[in-house]
Each structure stands twice: as structure tokens, then as C-alpha cells.
Amino acid sequence: MLDINNLQASVEGKAILKGLDLHVKAGEVHAIMGPNGSGKSTLAQVMAGREAFSVDGGSVTWDGQDLLAMPIEERARAGLFLAFQYPVEIPGVSNAYFLKAAVNAVRKHRGLPEFDAMDFLTRVKAEMKAVGMKEEFLYRSVNEGFSGGEKKRNEVLQMALLEPRLAILDETDSGLDIDALKVVADGVNRLRSPDRALIVITHYQRLLDYIVPDQVHVLSHGRIVRSGGRELALELEEKGYGWIGDSGEVHHQPPAAGAAS
């Protein structure tokens, strides 16, 4: 479903991704771990189309399409979703308006009828219940004054509503208490299906207690340096990132038995 080959990206002339390869099949959940500054968020932002990063080489093919050639909103409409590490506050725009505009933009693209106000409310209220958000959050400005946990729940809510085919969660677990963490994990697990793929970027293995990944990758210095099954996450938890080495050299490790490759 997703093939990233030799992806190179930089910001303000500073190379961040230095030849990244990643292959994700439909139905799979991949975890990407790595130390701070290894390029995890850059990968997420480049995938979503952030123009502050320049793509200097390589390719990203998604369902046979050149993802990098697509405008930001086209990616979203085609089913790419990025849960932001730092969701943006938008004073003056109600969450309800924002969510409805987003859902209808995507539905329109998919040839589905747009939701009217009533249908939308029914739908959004059900999903809010699932992520443990009170209805008042519909009428507040987007993320304005939300706590860290509330912002992340709002991201998971958007993910549920937009029903992406490829979701990338950028450290959605960071700074969350265990209840919020379970909400995030539950949101991901509910989305799991044979025709969807998910990429979970995380600094800690904790989230992977609740989301069992098919594969775990270690990102260091802008490249995937290790790939393996979920036991790789446990190993990282135990040993930290120090043992990966600072060279950015790629170590090959055969995937563990049982893990899809």
C-alpha cells in the first residue's frame, strides 16, 4: 500500500531524512520509534505535505500514486490522516464547524452525500462518546484552551470521523495519562481493518502495550536502522536508544517469527 524509497528531506538546508525506506501493507500497523531528532516528526509532516520541508530525493508511492505530488488537502481527501503531535489552536472557529467542514470535504471527494447538520451531530456525538469527550467541546474553538489530553482526544475524534485509509499518529501518546493513552489506543484499534494501514510514531513502547504492531522500526539520523517485531520495542525500552549507535549505519535484523515483513 505504501512504499517509501530512499526518502530525503531537509528543512532550511539541514538534511533530516537521509534515505529512508519503509514499506507498509494494507491491514498492517507499523510502529516507528527513535530518539528525539531522529526525523520521526519530519517523516510524518512530509507525508502530510508540509511545505516547510523540502523533499530532496526519493519517492513515496501510495496505492500506486505519487503521494509527494499531491496537494495537502488531496492527500487528506484520498484518505491520509496525520494526528498531530502539537494540534493547532484556532480561536474563533468552532470545533463543530471545523469537524463538519473536514468530514464533508472528505465525503464529497469520495462521492458520498455531504452530512447535513442533524446527521453530522448524530455521528459526531457517538464518536465523541467513544473518545470520552463532552459535547461542550463541539462548541468551543478548535483546540483553544484544551488540555494536552483533550487535544489528543480531539485528534483521535477527527481520525475516527474521517475514516482514513492510512493514518499516521505522531507521538499522539506523549504526555498522556493512562486513561488518555487507552483512548488513543482504542481509537487506533477500532480503525484496524484489512484495507487500512496505520503508522504509529512513538518515543515510548508504553503505547505498544495497547496497540500491538505488526512491525517496529527504529529511526536514527534520518534512516530506518532496525526493523523487527514487537519484541524490538521491548528491547528498546530495556536498553534505551544508545545501543543503536550514532553512525546512522543500517543494521539488518531478520523480522521475528510471526511478524509480517
Place this chain on the structure above:
Amino acid sequence: MSSIDTWVSEFRARSAQLPGAALPWLAAQRQHAIERFADEGWPTRRHPRWQHTSLAFMEQQEFAPAAQPVDAAAALAALRGDETGHWLVFVGGRFAASLSDIGPLPSGALVLSLAEALESHSEDIEAAFGNAADGDSPAALNTALAADGAFVRLAPGVALDAPLHLVSIAGASEASRHLRHLVVAGSGAQATVVEHYIGGGQSASLTTAVTRIMAEADARITHLKLQQEAEQAIHLASIASVQARGAHFASHSLSFGARLARNDIRTRFDGEGCEALLNGLYHVDGRRHVDHHTCIDHARPLGNSREFYRGLLDGQSRGVFTGRVVVARDAQRSDAMQRCDNLLLSRQAEADARPELEIYADDVKCAHGATVGEIDEDSLFYLQSRGLDEIHARRLLTYAFAAEALERIELMPLRSRARAALLARLPGGELLEELL
């Protein structure tokens, strides 16, 4: 032509027919005012209060009556919708009784056209009218030529149950209109006064307006101005309020229309413990120009003022804001806060925001801040990453920036009205109508 001589001749031709022409005090003020105007001329950048807005061009500006007939009734109906309240309508600067709907007023409330009030309440008007020395030369021109307006007097403790709307519609036969509104609120009285300015055709025309508000102790006056004149109009206005002890004054100035709009808004705290909110929102595009020159005079102790202005500047437009705050020597424990934020929607637009603080007391809190920025890239990316196209996202963020100013308007029907007026200005506003 709009040269000084033209206006002086116009005054000579008109003065004998102006309402109240037979009142000696009024005739004298008008005479002084035109003399002052003739002496000072239109303000230019050399004038300290007009550094960013020169009216030098007015000397050559031609003003002409609208080329087409004006259907004032239709314009009013479109503006008013089904809103209740008290409505005074002025067409071409003259009270239009047939279009007005003052409705039942509480006892102790007097609402009249200025022309009528000069017949029946000339002493009250004399006390409230102001004089030839007030304001700058455009205000003096208004003093000389103002033929009508509203006179509102509230006895102590009287509260108007609904907003009083004062609607100015440009007429078909005049090239300029000059309105003067006087509001005298007794102690503890309360009212919301809304000034609307609409109309004006393809040809250039001039509106001058002077609004004077006297708020006795503990009175609460909310003033909202919605300026939506045609894009060839020149709009020169001043709003001056004087607050006695504990009085509360809120001003909301929404400036969307006119080629050039200037609002001088000032209030003076004449007693202890006054409060003022000066809130403003402007949108200009093309080569249009808007200037708000505000002054809050903390003349007495324990006053609190809050000032928030926001501007949306597109095309090659220019938005000017000056926020002058004066704290007198014995006005201890004054608290003044001021912000002006501008959003540039084009690289050629220009914003000027200037705080002017003059503080003579030592126990005061004064803060000011100004920003000029473009649409936030992070917010734009966030919205686009949710499937909104770039144009929709930009419009939404532009609206959101402005909406903050609207949230300070407490009365919901007025807030909705202001919101609709804003959306009507913004490209793609219909896309955002669900926000209403």
C-alpha cells in the same frame, strides 16, 4: 468641488434654512465653526493627529449626488430585516419620519430628531451640542452644516428596553450629508445606540457625523457603529463621550465600507471609577483607507479602560490605528490596556498601529501591544491536512481572526448583525455562513 471656498459658499447658501437657524447661540456656533474650518482647511499629514491620513486631496475632490434614484425604503428593509427596537432613519442627512419606527419608549426616555428637538428642547440641545472648537476641522464642518440627527435624553434610572438604531442612508439628491447625534443619559440610565451608515452610489459623496454622549453617574451606554457605505464614499466621523463617576461606556466601531473612513473616538473619565471598552474591527481592500484615532482620558482615579482593535487589510489598502491614553496626575490606580492586531491579506497592504501613552500619575497599570501578521502557516496546514482546500482554509482563518472582535459585542442580535456584515465583506463569506 470640495475646496474650502466651496464649503464656505455652501454654508452661506444653506445656513439660513438650517434647522434652528433662528437660535442665536446655534447660529453663532455654526458661524464660528465655518470660520474655523475655512481657517484650518482639511487636515494634512503635517497635523499631529493626521500623520497617516491626509485629506489634502479633498481640496480637489468632486462630490456629486447619486446618479440613480435611491429606494431608501428597500435599503432600510434589507438592513433592518425583522429586527425590533427603536429605529430613526435619516435619508440624505434629514430625518425621514415615514421610514422611522421609534416605537413605544419607557417613560422618562425622549427620542427626537435633532431638527424637531431644536424647536421643542433648544435649551437641552444647547447644553449638549458642543461647540466650534471641538475636534478637528472636519468636525467643525459638521458643526456648521449638520442639519439633523438624533436627540436622545434618558431620565435618571431609565433603561431603553431595546437598541436604538440610527440609520443614515445616502439620498439621491445630495452630495454630502452631515449628521449630529446627541445622547444625554441621566444617572444610572442605560441604552444601546447603533449607528448604521449605508448607501451612496458610483459617484463620490461625503458623510460627516458627530456623536456626542454624556453619561451621568453610573450610566451604561453601549455604542455600536456599523459603517457600510459605498466604496466611493468619504466618511469622516467623531464620537465623543464624557463619563461621570462610575459610568460605563462601550464603543464598537465596525468599519467595512467607504473609500476613506476616519473615526475619532474619545472618552473622558470625569469622575472616579469609570469603565470604557473601545472595540473595533475594520476591513479594507483595493486602495481604500481606514483610520481610527482613539483617545481615552483617564482624568479621574480608579478608571478602567480596555481597547481592542483588529484589522483585515487586503489589496493595497491601509489601516491606521492610534490609541492615545492620557492618565492625569491625580488619576491614581488607573488601569488601561490596549491592543491592536492587523492581519495582512496582501503583500501590498499596510498597517500602522501607534500607541500614545501620556501618564502623569504614578500608581497606574498601562499595557499596550500591537501586531501585524499574515495568516498562520501552522493553522493553514492543519486545516488543509483535514481536507479543506487552501482558499476555504484561508477564508476561515481570516474570519476567525476578525470574529474575536465580534465576541465582545454582548447583545446577540447585534453580534449576529455584525457577523453577517463581516461575512458579506469577505470573499467566500457564503461558504462560512454555517458559522452564524
